[in-house]
Amino acid sequence: MxxxxxxxxxxxxxxxxxxxxxxxxxxxxxxxxxxxxxxxxxxxxxxxxxxxxxxxxxxxxxxxxxxxxxxxxxxxxxxxxxxxxxxxxxxxxxxxxxYYEPVGRDITPADYADVFMRHHAALRRIDVDAPHFTDRVAVALAGVDDRERSPELSDSDRGFLHDALVGLSAGTSADRARDRLLHGEPHPGNLLNTCRGPLFIDLATCCRGPVEFDLAHGPEGVAEHYEGADPALVDRYRALNWALFSAWRWRRDDQMPDRDHWRAEGIRRVRAALARI
The missing domain is CATH 3.30.200.20 (Phosphorylase Kinase; domain 1)
Known part of the structure; x- marks a missing residue:
């Protein structure tokens, strides 16, 4: 603000x-x-x-x-x-x-996976009308394709982000059997380490999709400790999440601190994640 x-x-x-x-x-x-x-x-x-x-x-x-x-x-x-x-x-x-006073120690991948499993188990016990994560992709894609909403995005990067969002989300609507209620953006900035243990915050992003979409927001190595997770799908959604992140940064009204840095870094992260898969 x-x-x-x-x-x-x-x-x-x-x-x-x-x-x-x-x-x-x-x-x-x-x-x-x-x-x-x-x-x-x-x-x-x-x-x-x-x-x-x-x-x-x-x-x-x-x-x-x-x-x-x-x-x-x-x-x-x-x-x-x-x-x-x-x-x-x-x-x-x-x-x-x-308000939770943060404690200093890092959250290990195993502990991160444990809090994920407990959080997902709790989400299965509630019923809320939440959108599918592909709705978020559609909003991001509309912003990328609209030059008035993303006027500073170059033609080459606009085409790259468009193709990444479309390609990485392709096929996700075909099989909804694994979908469940998710946090939506459980990255390390939304997981507090407190005296009560790790706690997720920023719950407005709650959506539906496979658990791999949530796991892709966590640090490397977390999915290895989450029983039943598909590592290839986690990598795919990690690339998609960086494409979404990049799309938000190019919005004309985005107010993320150090936005110019994250615009360039976001594109770089998408390319790196795509190269990995």
Whole structure:
């Protein structure tokens, strides 16, 4: 968020939390992109604030998190002191979450696979209306093909990303027998190492597909510890995930920090992943 919008988001979080009976003397920015994550002190709440056009997405995330917490999933939970809902105020959608102090040790591939298996088991116990991951591919492809939405994408890279998205997703709609509810984007940035153990966050990306689509977001070596995973399919989806990542970075309104670096790096990662398969 640009500074003026960020200041409004901070004030919205402070005011909303205070009116809900939480003490807020300080607001710290944890992450800032098109949405912002804030730590409110001394109540120690994590506030996720997005423009109100993301209200439906925020509500979906709250619903998924609430249901998963009810079945003991390894996920970051909503703050228990307030109702599990999204607050719409001053053109923002705001949700309040438990803050987890991170611990220092790395999450090993075996531990990553273990939390994946526990998370997928919990997802099988809830029922939510989630899109198929190929819907995400279709949105990314539309952005790549639309010059107005991705004006800085060169013709050669536009053609490359188009072919990668189409080719890597080809055939995925033919056999849905292995599809199940997934996290959707369980990369290392969305897995917190806490005193409670590893916890997944950012649940708005929940979708349907084979487990290999989730596993492809994890570090190398994780799939080897996940019983029944298809290594070739993991490699294919790893390339697809980098193609999706690259497509988002070339959107005109993308606000990811260090975007120019990740635009070039994303294309490079797609080429490397394709070479591997």
């Amino acid at each position: 640009e500074p003026p919008v960020l200041r409004r988001a901070l004030e919205t979080a402070r005011t909303t939390a205070s009116e809900l009976g939480l003490e807020v003397a300080d607001v710290r920015v944890v992450h800032n992109s098109d949405r912002v994550v804030l730590r409110l002190l001394p109540c120690d709440v994590l506030a996720r604030v997005a423009p109100s056009r993301h209200l439906a997405e925020a509500a979906f995330e709250v619903e998924v998190a609430h249901r998963l917490a009810g079945v003991g999933a390894p996920v970051g939970e909503l703050d228990p002191r307030v109702a599990p809902r999204v607050h719409e105020r001053d053109a923002f959608a705001l949700s309040l979450w438990t």
